[in-house]
Amino acid sequence: MKSFLFLLILGFSAGSAAQAQSVATTAAAAPGPDTTKEVLLVEASCGQCKLGLPGKSCDLAIRLNGKAYFVDGTTIDSHGDAHAKDGFCQAIRKAQVQGEIVENRFKATYFQLMPEPAATGK
Structure with missing residues (x-):
């Protein structure tokens, strides 16, 4: 009985830790989009470095219909090194x-960065 209780607690702890990790990365780790809602293709980058938004730190933003919005629900660091050659502060x-869009911010429930196109050799 004690070993069963121990395994139950251990399993609950592991599940809680996994859930906490999932919540920490939020939309970045979402298994897939909601099939009942439209998936939009947008430009994503650092709001301050590349999209002209105000601020002094590097924060994830998207450009939708020509307008930039900071993103809530995932972070700039959830998608690799923002300062790498292909990172959000560089590209x-x-x-x-x-x-x-809520109060001039994009509240992401799903966010999937698309792969960089392969370089063409000339």
């Missing part, structure tokens, strides 16, 4: 997203 990337 504007494509992303598939779901969510809504």
Whole structure:
């Protein structure tokens, strides 16, 4: 009985830790988009470095219909090194997203960074 209780507690702890990790990365770790809602293809980058938004730190933003919005629900660091050659502070990337604009911010429920196109050799 004690070993069963121990395994039960151990399993609960592991599940809680996994859930906490999932919540920490939020939309970045979402298993997939909501099939009942439209998936949008947007430009994603650092709001301050590349999309002209105000601020002094590097924060994830998207450009939707020509307007930039900071993103809530995932972070700039959830998608690799922002300062790498292909990072958000160096490049504007494509992303598939779901969510809504609330108080001039994009509340992401799904965020999937698209792979960089392969370089063409000339």
